[in-house]
Amino acid sequence: MLEFESLINIPTPLIEILDDLFVENDVKVFVKRDDLTHEHVSGNKFRKLKYNLLEAKNMGFKKILTFGGAFSNHIAAVAEAGFLFGFDTLGLIRGDELNAESSPTLKFATQKGMKFEFVSREAYRNKADLTSVFSNEYFVIPEGGSNYLALKGVAELLEEQLYPDYICTAVGTGGTMAGLLSNVKYEGEVLGFTVLKNGDFLKDEVSFFLEKDFPENAELETRFHFGGYAKYNDELLSFIKTFESKHGFLMDQVYTGKMFFGVYQMIKEGYFKKGTRIMLLHTGGLQGRLSGL
Numbered sequence: 001m002l003e004f005e006s007l008i009n010i011p012t013p014l015i016e017i018l019d020d021l022f023v024e025n026d027v028k029v030f031v032k033r034d035d036l037t038h039e040h041v042s043g044n045k046f047r048k049l050k051y052n053l054l055e056a057k058n059m060g061f062k063k064i065l066t067f068g069g070a071f072s073n074h075i076a077a078v079a080e081a082g083f084l085f086g087f088d089t090l091g092l093i094r095g096d097e098l099n100a101e102s103s104p105t106l107k108f109a110t111q112k113g114m115k116f117e118f119v120s121r122e123a124y125r126n127k128a129d130l131t132s133v134f135s136n137e138y139f140v141i142p143e144g145g146s147n148y149l150a151l152k153g154v155a156e157l158l159e160e161q162l163y164p165d166y167i168c169t170a171v172g173t174g175g176t177m178a179g180l181l182s183n184v185k186y187e188g189e190v191l192g193f194t195v196l197k198n199g200d201f202l203k204d205e206v207s208f209f210l211e212k213d214f215p216e217n218a219e220l221e222t223r224f225h226f227g228g229y230a231k232y233n234d235e236l237l238s239f240i241k242t243f244e245s246k247h248g249f250l251m252d253q254v255y256t257g258k259m260f261f262g263v264y265q266m267i268k269e270g271y272f273k274k275g276t277r278i279m280l281l282h283t284g285g286l287q288g289r290l291s292g293l
């Protein structure tokens, strides 16, 4: 067995947050604090890694290969997981002009023992070719950590408290949203907030991971991308700052800030029925939080 539960802080707490807006609209809002899963590497990336790591171990792999950009939460999580659970890790990083000093994420991953190959953007697009060179020796985890093994780890988090009426999550690749929907016991709604522009295609991604049509209890909200992946404006940053000082915990401007902003907006718009219990999944990502935000 992998000592997963002893090194990662799960189950994570569920806290209720209070706001006049929620009283006015008669909703209850809870935050599932997956940002607390680990001191350095918070959030859904560990949920997604759990069964991948177990599978790697069961198959006898000692090395893990994965992919990402220079600021990727997933790269940070794989590096930390390798360190904690005794795997050598190799990151194929997008951008052959980069080196191990190019970002705080890569510096952190280096400290955790990760090695890198820096590949051109063109080569990066052909991940299958790149992977074939390594796949005998390495257990390969896709970009963002999303695969069928990831779904199971995410589905588990719903078992840690009573089911809400809605669960809201930020959506990057769709793996986390699919994971929540893959829990067949949960019959509430899953509302995904895409963090990139033109996010409609993510419906197909979620379906792909689930191996079925986009479920009836799922909805994808594509309005709150703030110009695209990792883009932000003053309105978003000011929302985050106000929220943080009021509630005493942090969020990032790439994923969780956009989702929380979107939920507040939709509460204002009267989207949620009276009496609804809404759970916001804090997917972490604080290693990518803008410093001095």
Ligand SMILES: *Cc1c(COP(=O)(O)O)cnc(C)c1O
Residues within 6 Å of the ligand: 043, 044, 045, 073, 074, 144, 146, 170, 171, 172, 173, 174, 175, 176, 177, 255, 256, 283, 284, 285, 286
């Ligand atoms: C990766 C990530 C997401 C998106 O998860 P997907 O499974 O790729 O949709 C959301 N929030 C944070 C903080 C992340 O790092």
